[in-house]
Every structure is written in structure tokens, then in C-alpha cells.
Amino acid sequence: MADKAEQNTKEPQAGTPRILEDNSLIRQRRKKAAEIKGMGVSLFPNKFRPRDKIGDIVARYGRMDSNQLESRAEDKCSIAGRIMALRSFGKAAFVKLQDRSGSLQIHVQRDGVGQDKYQVFKKLEVGDIIGVSGPLFRTRTQELTLRAENIILITKSFRPLPEKFHGLTDVEARYRQRYLDLIMNQSTRDIFLARAAIVKTIRRRLEERGFLEVETPMMQVIPGGATARPFETYHNALGMKLYLRVAPELYLKRLIVGGMERVYELNRNFRNEGISVRHNPEFTMLEFYQAYATYEDLMVFTEELVGDCAKEVKGSLKIEYQGREIDLSPPWRNLDFRTSLLEIGGVPPDVLFDVQAALGLSRELGGVHKAGDGLGKALNKIFEVLVEPELWQPTFITGFPKEISPLSRTCDHDPDVVDRFEFFIAGRETGNGFSELNDPDDQLERFQGQQAERAAGDDEAQFMDLDYVRALEFGMPPTAGEGIGIDRLVMLLTDQPSIREVILFPLLRPEQG
């Protein structure tokens, strides 16, 4: 009997924690839970062990017709999952059960599971996690269905799931409550399955080439390896300021000095910058270093590596991103930095060698410059605004100015340029590689130059790292190294416009002011 007075009450049911928001639906679900408990049934048992995955069942039996399934009625399946839909007919019901591999319809009949279990079952709701076992059959409409012979509540759900048709679409809710997003949206699950596949492919390819996976400090006394502002933190016992790393680069190259010759790290970096569709304060980067190689060797490897990832998750080197086709087939376009400014950016030739003209143009385009900024920084800003967005098809840019590359080896026949490339896909920088600077005296001078820039007010300039110079003095074999932004690669290969869609828990401000 419905007790409407009780339905209306604002009083929480027994056991409702007051620290979380409450509503009538939650109260109703807790009431049902109490009733189930009152029947002597545990709400959170941990005994049921599913023997099967729904995906496997569908793969194995999905093509069998009614008669074939009938003849295999002794093949009992045993699965566990969450109730995503429930259609009840009084003495029978259909349940849509979802596990990590897929979903399957369950038919529960009073005469199939027995009066007692059916009484409990009638109290179950969408969102509850149950275990069921029984044979498969096909319904009148030919849907593969498990006939429940046994059914058990595994976990009671106190909160209502979003509506079945529209699901959860509110972007903020999807990021904050990613668990709900994952329950409700197959497309979200697919993104993170693809991400895992991409990371796995990268590791496999690197392992095949003899790279060793290592882990270097994320908390660093001297943040180095990239031009970026670091996060600061503090170690209480040591009484010491620490930085979250902006890159693992300098540590990985110390390992090259140490004789490891081929190393990689695929992990998080932290940069204290604004948030955008391309930037999250913490992001995942692959960095790898190979001794006795040049940046040109890595360009070839990059084409292979990115291509392998595309084949793995898209099955093709021709992919579509945000409605436009991208062809990852090698060889990729290769353009000199200055040439790209002229041909793609439409920059007047005199700007390329005239600091004042370059700074002027950069400022016109919105660039902010300090007194000490030279040609390299100005041209780089111009590049970012005029050229980068145009590089839709995969493109290597080479011939970068030395001024913006303090860790790269100087080009043998142009002292203003370094042996470096960046590659761009879909108008975004996706990776950066270079022949490493292994002349310790040159490196020391570059650091000193960075120190001067820092003194002049550039808080993105790199810190002096004397131990790194000391390591180079022991001798680092000629080495090429590269970093690839994993989040951006995943965006590309899952056709996502925002980096937040490919990060499980993107950084958001707290919900309550």
C-alpha cells in the first residue's frame, strides 16, 4: 500500500547521510533497500563470481538461432552487471544488464526463479547490480536473451540513474561525475578504451625497438626540460620548495649519460598555464631518447608510431577529424620553419631577418614581448598564429631558431638554427623532437642565456641545472629525443574536439564556490 503521507515527508529515511543532498527519489530507493534487507537479503554481498563476460556470450551465441540455442540449453551462462532498463509485467520482466563488455537482455519469470527470489527481484530497480545465471534463448523478436534460473542482488544502488533515452549529456556533470558518464555513455567508454589501446601500442612499438621504460622524478628541485611555468609545492620535513615537473627531459638524458642508450617515459607532466580545449594543467606525454640517432631518424619513427596507433584504433591511416579528412600515410610533408612563414603565413621576407619588423608583426598579431626578446621568439609567435592552425595534414616543421630551443643541438651549417622538428596534425602541435645538445660548454651558455631571460622577467625561461651540465661533461653520446603529447594524439584518433574528453578526470573548480 502506498503511504502518500510518507512519500511526501521531507524526513530522511533511516540511515540517510545528511551531508549529501537528498531527494524523494533517493528516499524511495533507500526505503526499498530497507524492505529488501527486511526480507533477510544482504544489500552488498560479495560472493557471486560471474563466469562469463557479456561480450563473450554475444560473440559465441550471437549468430545461433532459436533451435541451436535450444539444443545448447545445458550451456548455462553466469554474468554480473548493472540493471540499465527494467520492463516488468507483474509475474515476469525483462532486464537490460550491462557489464564492461556489453549488454544482454535477461528474462526473469516468477516460475523460473521461484516465488521467494521473485519477491526480492520485484524490489530491484534500474541501477542495481545483480548476478544472473541460466540458459540462452531467443525472444519472439529474436533478441538473444538469458533466461534467469538464478538471480541475486549484488549491490544496491541508492541513486537514480539519468533517464534512458537522452542519458547524461550535461558536459559539466559528465566531467565531474565521470562514473555516471561511463555508466551511461558507450561513446565515453569507447574513448578510454581507445586511449588504452593507443598507449599499449606505443609501449609495444618502443619495447620492440629496445627502449627501456623508466620513471624519473615528478617532484623536482630544479624544474627543467621545457619552456613553461611550473607548479610549486613544499616538502615539510625537508623544509624545501619543490616543483612539479614540466618535463622529464633532463633526467632521461642523464640516463643516456648513464649508458641506458634507449629509454622512454610515458607519464604526467604539469604546467601552470591556462586551461583550454588543448590544455589541461596535467597532461600525459611520451618522451623517448635514443643514442646514436638524429632527429631525422626520429621523424621516420614518428610516422610509423602515429600510423600504428591509427591502424590500431581506426583500422586505417586515413582518418576523419572534426569533419575533415587527415591522411597519416608516410612520408609526411616536411617544411622549413622560415619557409612555412613565407608560404603559409604570408609573411613578408624582410621580417624573417629583421628583429624589429618581426617583433612589430608579432605584437600586431597579439603577441606579448619583453625587452630581451629576439628574432626567434618573435618569429615563433608569428608561426603559432599564422602557420600552426593551417597545418591540418601531418607536417614536420624543421629549422627552428636556436633562441627558442635551449636544449637542442646547433645545426652544423647554420648557427642560428637547431637540429629540431615539431610535427603538427589538425592544426595542433602534437610532438617535438631534436638531436640533443651534448656539448656541455654550449649547454652551459644556453642555460646562462635562459637565466638572463628569467632575470629580465620571463618566468617561462628555463632554470640553471648545473648537475645536468656536469652529467654532460662526463660525455653523452649523440642522441635524439622526442616528446609526443598523448592527450592530443588521443583527441586526434578519437575525433574529440576537447582535451577534457580524453582525460578521465579533467581539472575543474570545486562545485561549491
Added chain:
RNA sequence: GGGCCGUUAACUCAGACGGUAGAGUAUCUGCCUUUUAAGCAGAGAGUCGCGUGUUCGAUCCACGCACGGCCCA
């Protein structure tokens, strides 16, 4: 940091150019042993993001704030 847009029931969304709000789904009650956005009948559910101001009266207007989205820096 700036601009634009958004925030209404658990979810997805309407809405009134000021008079304290609706739909669908979900939920509750009843019926129903092959449904699949099940169906039929009935019912309940809201601090209209937060605050201040204007007003007889604000969810709606104004200002501020919070959170989010997109664009720009």
C-alpha cells in the same frame, strides 16, 4: 584576464516581455508471464545556481558573485 552563451524536478528540456512553474523520461500505486524509448489508469516530485537591488510582488528586470561551455589573450 576579456567577450559571448548557459545554469528551471533525479535526467533531457519547455516556459511566462513581473502575479511563486510545465512536458517527456524516471519514481510511486494498480493491472499485465516474450517486452525492447513496453502498454493502460491514477499519483507525487522544484530554494527556477547564489546574493543584493528595483517593485505591492522577482524564477523572469538590474547589478554582483559562483560554476560550466565556446572564442580571444
